[in-house]
Amino acid sequence: xxxxxxxxxxxxxxxxxxxxxxxxxxxxxxxxxxxxxxxxxxxxxxxxxxxxxxxxxxxxxxxxxxxxxxxxxxxxxxxxxxxxxxxxxxxxxxxxxxxxxxxxxxxxxxxxxxxxxxxxxxxxxx
Numbered sequence: 001x002x003x004x005x006x007x008x009x010x011x012x013x014x015x016x017x018x019x020x021x022x023x024x025x026x027x028x029x030x031x032x033x034x035x036x037x038x039x040x041x042x043x044x045x046x047x048x049x050x051x052x053x054x055x056x057x058x059x060x061x062x063x064x065x066x067x068x069x070x071x072x073x074x075x076x077x078x079x080x081x082x083x084x085x086x087x088x089x090x091x092x093x094x095x096x097x098x099x100x101x102x103x104x105x106x107x108x109x110x111x112x113x114x115x116x117x118x119x120x121x122x123x124x125x126x
Contacts, residue, residue: 031082035075036066059125077118084111 039045047068049057058069088108094101 027082028079031075031078032071035078036071037075039066040068040071059122061126063126074119074122077115077122080111081115081119084108084115087111 045065045067047058049060049067051057058067058073060066060070085108087104091101091104091108094104
């Protein structure tokens, strides 16, 4: 194996890893934007609000406004749902490992259902 073969192999592996890292970063940025990160950066709302009884409120009572903590709550829910979708798609391409594919599929379905139910609950609070 010559020097050029080693360099070529290293370049192929490095570009593959950089492509994966870039894909993950793009997904994280999209989740942050969908969760309201851009609104939080532009408007700079307070982290939480207060209720009339003196409690702490992290989800705004209006659909036209949100608190800073709500961004993190929605981002976590969207990230968990995205992880479930990725697991479900990965389960469909796993060959020769039935138990692993079944576990991935079950986790994917459960994560997507929990994410959807969480988003419905958050929307119901508003």
